[in-house]
Amino acid sequence: MFAFAARVAWRFLKNSRSQTIFILLGITVGVSIQIFLSSLISGLQANLVERTVGDAPHIIIAPQDRTPSSIIGLQGKVVSSLLASPTKEEAKIPSWQPLTDTIDQIEQLRVVSPLVEGQGVVRKGERSRTIVVKGVILERADQIYELRERVLDGIPILGGNSVLVGKELAEDLQLKVSDLLEITTPNGKARNFIVNGVFDLQNQNINSTWVFLDLPLAQTIFNLEGAISFVEIQIDEVFQSEKIAARLKQEFPDYTIETWQTRNQQLLSALRSQSLSSYMIQFFILLAVTLGIASVLVVSVSQKIREIGILKAIGTTNTGVSFIFLIQGAILGLFGSSLGALAGISLIRLFQRAAAASGGAISFTITTNPRSLLLIVIISTLASLFAAISPARQAIKLVPIEVIRNG
Amino acid sequence: MADDILLELRQVNKVYGQLVKYQALFDITMKVPRGQFLALIGPSGSGKSTLLNIVGALDRPTSGEVFIQGVNLASLDDDELARFRNQFLGFIFQFHYLLPEFNALENVLIPSWIATRRKPGKEIIERAYFLLKRVGLEKEVYKKISLLSGGQQQRVAIARALLNSPTLILADEPTGALDTKTGDQVLELLAEIRKESGTTMIMVTHNRDVALRADRIIELIDGQLCKEVYPQRIGKEEAEKILEDHACNIENVNTL
Ligand SMILES: Nc1ncnc2c1ncn2[C@@H]1O[C@H](COP(=O)(O)OP(=O)(O)OP(=O)(O)O)[C@@H](O)[C@H]1O
């Protein structure tokens, strides 16, 4: 019955060629717009997220009860609140080496960087500023903060007594490369350091408060004896962070695992509402396409009343005639959405070319995501099948003698 | 094989309409033996098509029973009836009802596609060819239906009705839409083919000459059986005389 119904369905579509072509075009346009739109939105979002968290840690392993200040994103309010709070005995991670051994076994992690963080006051001559001291292993931290590329003056090397200071801090204190400066830690000890370079992390707050120095040196000045404050982590798929964080939580139940999302609620809700409106648009496109298919098939049932009547008279069952229309829906959906997928990919190519030709005016790029492509094709085909239900039922209801009696 | 009954109707009534009721058939009781060519005649609106559609399992009687080969049609559901029609019945209607999407050969093959649910085998295709040849459409096998003349289309419909070797052929004014000459040719052909295969056939016709060639004529008037004539037994002239008479002779309707 299926093969026969498929055959009749195919002929019906072939015979009403212009109808078929128009509805196929409709599906193609709808699906290609859906694909382009979803790629555009996800490209846009990826760009936004990259800008926000691209050079900040995505996940931080922190001792219980200690708030990391690194994930400040664009707001940077955390630092001041942290500084305003009374100094207490700070929690720490006693030894990070065994930690990294476990962490290294998780493949999704791109960068794992240990960090010693503490407050200090920097003095040069008469002027002084409160700062955040960041003890890092430069090779690792560099992969998160891109420090080496962002050093404007001097050389991006840490070791010995050298430090890297931010652009704003340097301006404030009139620091130049090779200048000496004095940092006092909360325990009252003061030490001298040499400015090795001035960096610009494109964030005023960071530029005026952060001072990088070598990890062992930071451990010494804060009396940490090999302990560290946080482990900063970057991952490949930023939106996998919650999942990975959950895994880390399992491995290290004694630590707090914090992700970039917790610090970027505003951005996230913006992304969410953007996604929502994109889904809405896609839904209505799908609805319009489905209604289009349904109307074409409903019309086709009334056009084919004679044929269906006679097919039933000479023995086609209700299942058989309903298949004829369901299969038509499936064919239209499958062909239409496949054509739409091709058209969508071409649209994306066009956009990519335009972006490349714009010379940076279009700052983000979009890519085709095979998974969402496949999903859209499947959903559209299912929707077409769904659209065929009503005409199929009409065909079932059709009584052959009505047709035969009325010629 | 005088009492090999193929079709039996018992007290068949048909009432049309829900609010305004109209009774089209009254207590029709009759038997048709295997191999008979039965002509149904009667004035317009007398219920011939209604009766034929009930016999053809296309419609259900309001009351009464229909048996074909001993199968009570009331015991079959709609899909079973569809399969029954496909397997045992061959229909030829006033209008050809071919599918314009398919060519002549494909149209003839449709009953087999429906029945076997797969591509027709070589044997069936050969039979379709044979039937098309038999109805004189050797050159039109691959032609689109819309390119055929009315007579040719009706001949394709005849070939289609015969493909599954039906037990019973039902024809409702099969030449009603054709001109007299073409109609006569088609009827001639149908009668010949039927005779060759010995298939039972019930044909509704307004054509007196065609009816007189049947084994048996039954006349319906106002939904009731009125006359029954066996023209081959009593001769054409005697039969015509009875048909012209106004009185009904219904009492012996079930004699064979
Ligand atoms: N669906 C229906 N609803 C109501 N009345 C109907 C219906 N079908 C047929 N009738 C009535 O039943 C009666 C018998 O109709 P039928 O078609 O069987 O006549 P017929 O003998 O075939 O006539 P003709 O020679 O004109 O084809 C007619 O009076 C017709 O109006």
Ligand SMILES: [Mg+2]
């Ligand atoms: Mg009629």
